[in-house]
Amino acid sequence: MPPRVAAGRALPGRASPLLLQFKLTMLQSLTKLREDIVKIGKLVFDKGWIAANDGNISVRLDDATVLCTPTAVCKGMICVDDLIICDMDGNKLEGLRERTSEIAMHLTIYRMRPDIRSVVHAHPPVATGFAAAGRALNIALLPEVIIGLGSVPLADYGLPGTPALTEGMLPYVPKYDAILMANHGVVSYGTDVFQAYFRMETVEHFARITLVAELLGGAKALPREEVRKLFESRARYGVTSRAAMEPGAPAVAEDVQPSSERFEITRGELLAIIDEALRARGVLA
Numbered sequence: 001m002p003p004r005v006a007a008g009r010a011l012p013g014r015a016s017p018l019l020l021q022f023k024l025t026m027l028q029s030l031t032k033l034r035e036d037i038v039k040i041g042k043l044v045f046d047k048g049w050i051a052a053n054d055g056n057i058s059v060r061l062d063d064a065t066v067l068c069t070p071t072a073v074c075k076g077m078i079c080v081d082d083l084i085i086c087d088m089d090g091n092k093l094e095g096l097r098e099r100t101s102e103i104a105m106h107l108t109i110y111r112m113r114p115d116i117r118s119v120v121h122a123h124p125p126v127a128t129g130f131a132a133a134g135r136a137l138n139i140a141l142l143p144e145v146i147i148g149l150g151s152v153p154l155a156d157y158g159l160p161g162t163p164a165l166t167e168g169m170l171p172y173v174p175k176y177d178a179i180l181m182a183n184h185g186v187v188s189y190g191t192d193v194f195q196a197y198f199r200m201e202t203v204e205h206f207a208r209i210t211l212v213a214e215l216l217g218g219a220k221a222l223p224r225e226e227v228r229k230l231f232e233s234r235a236r237y238g239v240t241s242r243a244a245m246e247p248g249a250p251a252v253a254e255d256v257q258p259s260s261e262r263f264e265i266t267r268g269e270l271l272a273i274i275d276e277a278l279r280a281r282g283v284l285a
């Protein structure tokens with residue numbers, strides 16, 4: 001007759017069923033996180049936000065380790081076994097491929113934001129165009145963007161692969177959930193890889209709409225009072241965002257379109273004013 005063992009108690013020399021179950025659950029969740037990163041890598045590539053081997057994606061596993069995409073691989077074509085695990089100093093702990101030097105940017109964000117579990121970095125062309133033109137995406141134009149992100153600041157340029165890459169971002173990381181990187185790209189982050197990805201999607205969509213509005217004669221910012229109401233509506237929509245309403249971020253109608261300083265005039269009207277001024281001074285008869 002086999003010995004009776006109380007539930008959850010290990011036989012001598014065997015792991016307890018509870019420990020085995022815990023390890024299995026951890027393994028399943030790690031596998032799921034690997035699959036999620038691969039899925040987002042494909043989405044980012046298919047949307048044309050990266051070319052060749054650009055960009056990187058990471059997920060914080062716990063206080064000490066990060067799962068991330070490797071360097072020198074197209075993120076649209078990676079498989080789960082390509083991913084690597086690093087410690088919080090960027091040292092590789094697991095994985096066959098090499099880690100990216102841009103992992104330092106991810107680790108900086110994790111250190112500064114305990115609430116963040118995932119970081120996505122890519123070069124979406126329209127938002128990166130704004131970053132290359134030295135322009136933040138900070139005009140109060142669209143309710144969803146104001147509620148979700150507040151505005152998107154522009155961090156100073158920093159040489160990739162060096163600490164300078166993240167220096168310009170440091171003032172913005174605690175206050176914003178997506179940042180334009182001058183002459184480089186975009187970084188966004190969230191509580192999981194999907195939220196980090198969706199925030200980048202919002203940034204690129206916002207950049208496209210802003211560009212079209214400007215091509216059509218100029219984006220018209222919402223007035224301060226309407227923007228204030230949108231910030232207040234976050235709780236109603238269950239949106240948690242660090243970005244608060246600050247002077248100029250986002251820039252409201254009163255900031256960008258002071259009525260006393262902007263006016264339109266035709267060429268004929270301008271010439272008539274000049275003629276009148278010259279006549280008044282006796283230059284013209």
Ligand SMILES: [Zn+2]
Pocket residue numbers: 054055102121122123184185
């Ligand atoms: Zn990059």
